[in-house]
Amino acid sequence: MNIVVLVKQVPDTWSERTLRPSDNTLDRDAADGVANELDEYAIEEGLRLAEAHGGEVTIVSMGPDKAAEVIRKALSMGADKAVHVSDEALRGSDGLVTSAVLAAVLARTGFDLVILGSESTDARMGTMAAMLAERLGVPQMSFASKVETDGSKITIHRQADYGYDTVEGTLPAVVSVVEKINEPRYPSFKGIMAAKKKPVETLTLADIGFDPGQAGLAASATEVVSFAKRPPRAAGTVVTDEGDGGIKAAEFLAARKFI
């Protein structure tokens, strides 16, 4: 099976994340870059499916040169090879543009399964699987907490507020995963060493035949007009329980008309 896993580098939640005042885009230099957490679950699922059914796992990442770090991590977990799309013209691309570029790369790599995270921690759009399924004209198997395939049919558990739905389709398909699906492996020492020799193809937009004029901030369909640090919440009341903490809490709820 030809499995492609999409991995995005995002600023670490623990570091100070901010936007660039000059154009209101993400300041990628201000923060440490890590692989989007859910993408590690996507990689793990790709590896497990390749182990069960045979085939190769290709990592695809679109992002600046720095994104090579997360590609290495994915390779050290066990993926076979990678494609890194890196082009100055991509800076500031919104979700719609990103999905067009990723679809163009996927047309080039071909795929039986595209696996991605259901949401990234920076953009939190949660729309990439839907956009890609729409662009590629293949089944949308999103929010999967479980994936089963025999190489031609695919069934997932689509996680929902009320529990889950069983969804069926045929390959090729786009699958997005939620955290419940598996427990990602840690790269082994052997894996880390092996990753150094694995092929990483670095491509520009011209290489994939994508018009740079259709990419980046200028071509994006959305724009951030302004941003501001959220004002700190006004300090609240904190009481220490002296046998009446529950009563005081109830008084607060009553005063705010919750009871």
Add this chain to the structure above:
Amino acid sequence: MAEILVLAEHDGGTVKKVTLELLTLARAHGEPSVVWTGEGAEGAKARLAEFGAAKVYVADSPDYADYVVAPKAELLATLVAEKAPAAVLVAATSEGREVAGRLAVKTGSGVLTDVTGISEGLVGEQSIFGGAITVQSKVRTGTPIIAVRPNAVSPEPAPGAAAIEAVSTEISDAAKTARLTGRVVAERGERPELTEASIVVSGGRGLGSGEHFALIEQLADSLGAAVGASRAATDAGWYPHQFQVGQTGKTVSPQLYMAIGISGAIQHRAGMQTSKTIMVVNKDPEAPIFELADFGVVGDLFKVVPQLIEEIGKRSEG
């Protein structure tokens, strides 16, 4: 006035609260027309009229519920082409966001997700990086598609005609590739849905065990609230994963959020920081969650919560 399409979410014909919130928001920027899929529109008409729907476009076919997302996006794309609305509003639920994504591709339009408010000129307010930064964004290409976070506004009534208009229910084969074949509904009693609830009571590692979540459920039920959990609690298997609140779980923005035995790690805060009122019970006065608290009790949750439940009971009797 410009027409604004509002995709209705409903549960077997019962309009969800978030749809009334969307109508309330839409009215400030144009004339809302509801887009209704499946049956039950006649029964819901009065409710939609009460909240200012001018029209209700009804695509009455069970197929909309049998295939994942794509048929709804297709229907909206057809209506966008026919009606040229000023904007399309959907709820920022998992499904709503995905409908928005597909519609954006189909119509070449920009999409704003997880919007918490809409101001003049259809500028959307979003809260990013775990609530640390508020941004104002707008769509500059195509028809603005805006996915609004549940509880962004309180639904306010205003009369509308809610004139029902049947529309074509033809769904292309291309939109029928992901078929829903079964549904497993987890037990959650009569509790409201986590992302939509006005009140959410969440428990964390401080509960110490899955059995003790009964206490959180009791407190939730005394307030008509939904139950949430920290990742420490869901990872430990104390509470089902779909109730996790935070960066890798659900984002909630209720009128009242209660964090019980939760320390307030940044990844947890990312999912609840925009709640209107926050109450905390934690035995550690240094727990970072107190920084967000409108009201906090430093104390043992096994003492404070039962007393609170008892007190709520007394007050609701009285």
